[in-house]
Amino acid sequence: MSELTLYTNPMSRGRIARWMLEEIGEPYNVEILDFGPPMKNDEYCAINPMGKVPALRHGSHVVTEAAAICAYLADTFPQAGLAPRPEERADYYRWMFFAAGPVEAALTNHALGLEPPAEKSRMVGYGTYTSVLDALEKAVSRHPYIAGERFTAADVYVGSQVSWGLGFGTLEPRPAFTAYAQRLKQRQALARANELDDAAAQSMKKASS
Template sequence: MEELVLYTNPMSRGRIARWMMEEVGQPYRAEILDYGPPMKSRDYCAINPMGKVPTLKHGNRIVTEVAAICTYMAYTFPEAGLAPHPDELADFYRWMFFVAGPVEAAMADHALGLDIPKEHERRVGYGNYGMMVETLEKAVQRHPYIAGERFTAADVYVGAHIGWGLTFGTLPQSAAFEAYWQRLLLRPALKRANALDDALLPARPS
């Protein structure tokens, strides 16, 4: 079996990829990279020229971008049951890419205090922050999970962003977001992933 290596940092989007790895249940090795010179080293940039984490190496294949890692793992290891069924495919891709594009951009701009002037809303993929939030709220209320009645890899990616947003204030507190996130918090793989990454965090001064 080709080795799976996850290059990550516990204070990064690598936490989402770690959750996905735990959901799939295949053996993998985590390479922890510190920010600064280690992440920008020549050796690592030969793997990921952006010098960012996470990156997945599977044998000789390289996958970057968290949404791509989640999708790749779901299809590469179908026995985990995380890839969409035919009737889930449209929602799987729709909401995976909605979060990877408009949601990520809107949350980042909002956190930085960047408000898009109304006359320029059509120039950005998310229009405005409120429109993005309303659309995402409706998405998580349609079914128990983002693509339908069962948990898929799309829930790892979408759910992680909602959990992050509720925790750090980049999304508003809402009953819809909270109900969806609470369902995902019951996932044993998420608990394992959080324990692994939390153990790597710098100790807080007492």
């Protein structure tokens, strides 16, 4: 039995972790949780006290937060070739965590209509929605992939943020974003992950109807 177990919901950020697991090519188990009480009970909160997905159990270790799961799997399974090489590390860490922090916050607040007043933008970690998009556009334009010439785990996370933002309309469809997302669509692991999550979502829908 695999030592890797993903706790997820196919309509959540757990899709990022599923994609990463498909990229590393190791066997894993999946526990799909409904939103609400199943994620808030004592059993699951012992795994993730936030009562949210995704969470990854690897033997006796637990990792939460999608960006952390991507980084952990890349480091733990180096044979997959998704961890950064020395010359890639700065951009790898810089942009993965930029996406997990400023991009995530800016896009979420923008979608909710929570725009900080201009005179208080310095109080917000990301500054403004536009400044975040400008920085992200430069990042995805410098190389074919976020850390350089090859695909890494950082592209799983950054690429998910870009693709979801484009899909849900929270990210302006700038040419650099659409070109980057299109490159990532060619990943076979992404296609497998989407197929698995889409099937799981359909099963959940049928079960609840």
